[in-house]
Structure formats: C-alpha cells, structure tokens
Amino acid sequence: MREGKQEFAEWLASRKLRVTGERMAVLDEVMRANGHIDIDYLQEQFRKQKRPVSRATIYRTLSHLVQSGLVQKVLTGEGQARYEKMYGRQHHDHMICLGCGEIIEFTNDEIERLQDWVCHKKRFTIVTHTLQIKGFCEKCSAQKASVEGGATDHRRHGRN
Ligand SMILES: [Zn+2]
Ligand SMILES: [Zn+2]
The missing domain is CATH 1.10.10.10 (Winged helix-like DNA-binding domain superfamily/Winged helix DNA-binding domain)
Incomplete structure (x- = not known):
C-alpha cells in the first residue's frame, strides 16, 4: 500500500x-x-x-x-x-533563492529551540511553524557581485 x-x-x-x-x-x-x-x-x-x-x-x-x-x-x-x-520525514526549514528559484533545506536545533522559547514566553502553544529565508544562493550571489551595477541581472541557471 x-x-x-x-x-x-x-x-x-x-x-x-x-x-x-x-x-x-x-x-x-x-x-x-x-x-x-x-x-x-x-x-x-x-x-x-x-x-x-x-x-x-x-x-x-x-x-x-x-x-x-x-x-x-x-x-x-x-x-x-x-x-x-x-x-x-523530519521537520525542516527552507532557504529560497530569489535569483534561480533553488530551494535549500536545512535544520538547526538552536533555531528550533529559540522559537519554542519565544513562544513559551508569550504563553503561545505551537502547533506548527514554517520558516523560509529568502535571498540569493552562492551561485547567484557570485553572479550579482560580478555584474555589479547591472543590478537585477540574475540569470537563471536551472531549478533544483
Ligand atoms: Zn523549523
Ligand atoms: Zn523541503
């Protein structure tokens, strides 16, 4: 099944x-x-x-x-x-590249613990959470640096 x-x-x-x-x-x-x-x-x-x-x-x-x-x-x-x-599968969070759309999975015990602690302080009961960090992946960051001035030229290099 x-x-x-x-x-x-x-x-x-x-x-x-x-x-x-x-x-x-x-x-x-x-x-x-x-x-x-x-x-x-x-x-x-x-x-x-x-x-x-x-x-x-x-x-x-x-x-x-x-x-x-x-x-x-x-x-x-x-x-x-x-x-x-x-x-x-285990819980995990994501980093999302605004240049090429790549989605990188990560887990970090300290971040998870901090979220629990912040909610505990507010007497908030967590059911679920989603953490998404948006920015540029290593490749796109390098490209950005090399086309400095050409601002938004994030060429696509395929999705994950
Ligand atoms: Zn998480
Ligand atoms: Zn995922």
Missing part, C-alpha cells in the same frame, strides 16, 4: 470528505515525487499516464494534503506554490 494512504483516507473521513480515486492519485504522485514540485508537474504526470485529473481537483487535493500534515507547502520568491511530501 502506498505511503500515507491510510492516514489520508482517515483524514478525509474525519472531514466528511469522500475517498475518491482522483484524490488518492494526487496523494500517490506527491509521495512518489522527489523534491519540491508544483501543480504543473502533477498535471504533466497525469497527462503522461493518460489519466486526466483537473487542475481544480489537484489544487483542492493538495490543500487537503497540506491541512492533513502529509504534505508541506513552500512558496518560492515569486510566490509560486511548491509542494513536498512530509509523511515519514
């Missing part, structure tokens, strides 16, 4: 939502994918399988998956949504 299937079925049932073949197909594709994928990628997978799933269905199912905690949503520098599986 595909990862997360039972968990997602239970979550859907708890919201009085039906377990449909399309919803499960979206779950399957996100679990199968590596890295941070977008809706276009999923649509392409279904097209290749000759199994049309509408964009609206993909979008709504992704939002269910995010609410269920099985999937995490990451916003790129341009505000585009990317999705990654969280089922069976």
